[in-house]
Amino acid sequence: MTFEVYVHVPFCLRRCGYCDFNTYTAMDMGGGASRGNYATMAIREMRLVRDWQLGHGIDEPAASTVFFGGGTPTVLHAGDLVRALDAVRELWGIADDAEITTEANPDTVDADYVRELADGGFNRISFGMQSAVPAVLHTLDRTHTPANVAAGVAAADAAGMRSSVDLIYGAPGESLDDWRTSVRTAIDLGVNHISAYALAIAPTTKMGRQIAAGKLPRPDDDDEAAKYEIADELLQAAGLQWYEISNWARPGYESRHNLGYWRNVDWTGIGPGAHSHYNAHGGTQGMRSWDIAHPKLWGTAISEGSVPWAGSETIAAEENIEETIMLGLRLHEGLDTSRLDGVVPESAWHGLENDGLIVRHGNRAVPTLRGRLLNDTVIERLFSFLD
Secondary structure (H helix, E strand, O other), X not given: OOEXXXXXXXXXXXXXXXXXXXXXXXXXXXXXXXXXXXXXXXXXXXXXXHHHHHXXXXXXXXXXXXXXXXXXXXXXXXXXXXXXXXXHHHHOOEEEEEEEEEEEOXXXXXXXXXXXXXXXXXXXXXXXXXXXXXXXXXXXXXXXXXXXXXXHHHHHHXXXXXXXXXXXXXXXXXXXXXXXXXXXXXXXOOOOEEEEEEOOOXXXXXXXXXXXXXXXXXOOHHHHHHHHHHHHHHHHHOOOEEEEOOEEEOOOOOOXXXXXXXXXXXXXXEOOOOEEEEOOEOOEOOEEEEEOOOHHHHHHHHHOOOXXXXXXXXXXXXXXXXXXXXXXXXXXXXXXXHHHOOOOOHHHHHHXXXXXXXXXXXXXXXXXXXXXXXXXXXXXXXXXXXX
């Protein structure tokens, strides 16, 4: 059995125009929700959750991965992140070979900060690079420079930490050459893991409103598909193989934490809006839960001694099948079709194969490049057999 811990840090120095994550720029929102005491509150939640788990017969093994995401975890003092990591170690244990990651905005860390993380047990850092083109960074409201990213990667290398960088494609005004520049710059950093995500536009964001008002062009599906193909070609030529639709790595450098999500392992989410997932344990059904989203209300619940969940639900058999399909068909290791015997007919797999959307390796259905680009279509076709 595999167990992971995710810690959400909901603070940012400023909100990027495209972001609709559960993040806040205020330093102190009251009710225990401030940057200064956030680690203390997160640790209190960990204790409440651990007690809940044991009370429900869920005794997890030592964490195989721990991931601090956000928001921008690195707006907190490095010592706060280490203190929260120490609490995970105390409550659940951390496996000897665990992958321990924090996300970082490149302009919030320096060599001393990175060294303190490494000394405290972190061994991986994921930098939000997004682009190497200043005009695109400006459109995305990012405050860092390409030089910040290079300095961060160099600091991580010096501290013995693995690095990853995240890229975003499809920003308004980004040309194909801009995108090639970003991908090549990321490769030249020498990192062993690169993520590339299509820009998603939420109507409630600053960018969403600008696009609705006609002030910025709307992202184009064909443009984004062309950029995905450019990324896949350049990254694989550089020795980084795709292992999930949006992620490429040199062999052995895949994000184990994210693979755990796609393989549907148990994970505990700590922090406002964080989600948790538990498979069946003894007499306990599989379930998912999600924390109260607003930090003030989240902090109030913790102060009252309650696990700060906004809600939870058991995972029904049909939902489990749907998740099996959606997650498996994002991975290079593919989907074990035998898990869907009696649900999806063999003719459906043949149809997807004949249309060039998957290849079959025994019982494994693996998406082709075309299948990755048309992932929603593949899933819809398989879901049609679940009605």
